Amino acid sequence: MVALQETVERVKRIGDQYRYGFETLIDSEKAPKGLSEEIVKFISQKKNEPAWMLQWRLKAYRRWLTMTEPTWARVEYPKIDFQDIYYYAAPKPKKTVTSLDEIDPEILKTYEKLGIPLREVAMLEGVEPKVGEEDPARRKIAVDAVFDSVSVATTFKAELKKAGVIFMPISEAIREHPELVQKYLGSVVPTSDNFYATLNSAVFSDGSFVYVPPGVRCPMELSTYFRINERNTGQFERTLIIADKGSYVSYLEGCTAPQRDENQLHAAVVELVAVDDAEIKYSTVQNWYPGNSEGKGGIYNFVTKRGDCRGDRSKISWTQVETGSAITWKYPSCILRGDNSSGEFYSIAISNGFQQVDSGTKMIHLGKNTSSRIISKGIAAGKSQNTYRGLVTAHRKATGARNFTACDSLLIGDKCGAHTVPYIEAKNSSATFEHEATTSKISEDVLFYCIQRGLSQEEAVGLVVNGFVKKVLQKLPMEFAVEAQKLISISLDGSVG
């Protein structure tokens, strides 16, 4: 059909229209290519790490040498040469940055181009919103910016400190709060967990660390923006968030990378710990470079994200909007250990061009009366493949476990594929697991109805898709929802914005 054909063609062009594809020209300092014990020591030394941290890394590295890459995901790519990657790149100068003025202006410009305000003054400008009519656009967000392997700036540190919240680069936390880091690092995703997580444990260079003390409701959204800039560089960031008893924190993560012909590896690990009555809300808008219209280049996104509802009545909620990357391999999961704890996973995964997405979640019910909810919306266009892979299990002792899963897939064109792979395992009879799945094609009649009312082809697709993902978009904090909505339209028609 003509209308659909047009969409398919527009979709093909998207690879050449990646908005964040510029690169920043700055001097950087790299470790030599390849991976060895020497490189692990080099990274640890660059970071001024204590001995225990180096030992932790080396143990992971030795373990990694014995492991092989997982192959069960529905993704295909040429074998990665792990000796052909730089494992450490830092923008010069390497001296510690104490104020924003010391940051390379080129980097500041990069974040400005990305629309991420690193200057607190900019955020504080203008009139404070009146009580009761909070202006969401002017709400404060503390930002930690990670450029290649290094955290370049964290804003609002002082204000957070007043509330007792620790929000800093993990490299700093290792030095300043070793007791917290030692207690929690690797306690959710053990160093031996999987090939990429183990690799990350050996070579991670930076990332964010958050600790919210008991009873504290974090006074602002926390956010990290990851940017890969260097060529041939892997990015291995490590995020650790701990919400102590009765606390609450909402955390946002955004990522972009320049447009390059070669593939780049991104293997992050995110660990969340929620103690009794604590709640963590983790939102991601992932927009790594997806590769061009022929499928050349793009980020390999092999990420391990896991949350541990360690305490009773704790709650962890993952929301993700995945639009970028050549390959996505990602399963943000919840371990529902505490009694009455709950986990949520809301996902929008869009694949287009030659992108491959294999994403989903795991809900591991261990405690009593635990509940989980999974809402997944997959959209496949172009020649892409989009797989939802989910696991819901109830342990023998997890009496009263409840799960509700709804997986909907939308296909645009007839050269793409959507797949749903749900695993369900209940080891006790009191568990109630519900699973719903639908796959539909974007309907010609619906598109024509919109176009007859005056919408362009792109606007019509954008409108229908945004309607399809609405339930998940509503879970995002306001600022992100607006950004995500735009991103969805852009990644699907390649002509808007």
Next chain:
Amino acid sequence: MALLEIRDLHVGVEHREVICGLDLNVHAGEVHAIMGPNGSGKSTLSHVIAGKPGYEVIDGQILFKGEDLLEMDPDERAAAGVFLAFQYPVEIAGVTTMNFLRAALNAQRKARDQQEFSTPEFLKRVRKVAGSLNIRQDMLKRGVNVGFSGGEKKRNEILQMALLEPSLCILDEIDSGLDIDALRIVANGINGLRSPERAMIVITHYRRLLDHVVPDVVHVMSKGRIVKSGDKELALELEACGYGQFEDAA
């Protein structure tokens, strides 16, 4: 000059000719009714005018305001003033009627280099029209046509038409599925839009709609052609005698 001028139109669907040499002239200010047996090509004609993909125009011409309509994209036709109330309106989940109306109105205004309406101005217009069509506010907050009854869907079509203020309104069986009261409401909505600048093509099987919306011309369509045209009395004649006599003519 006619607002809409169709000359010797031939249209194929799935390798079969379903419109076979159709001529039609509609002037501004006129209301034309098209009646005809099932499968005679009435909906096909309305789709081709609106630019729905999937139809092959084998021959002929359609001029709208003197311009070649077949050269225009369907959204351009909409912005130029062509509106089609569908025989089977679709449902769009997750998109509220309100948002849909706004997106459509703004898209058309943008295409015509007009300014978008401000939010209060837009709301004022929607409320006014919705009120006159007996459409409740909560329906505007639901997904487009999602869970609407047959009659509600049809009223929603008229709501869109009234808001978009097109110059050519094509109404494909707007009366099907309407109860007696709804028919009157819809007919009033249509009559309220009759104006010297606007033309309407009303496709229907029943005379009762034409009692409310009185046409200037009635056409009988059969086997892809217009086989007879007359005044409103023709509708009465059809109701009495059926289409048999015209099938032979076709």
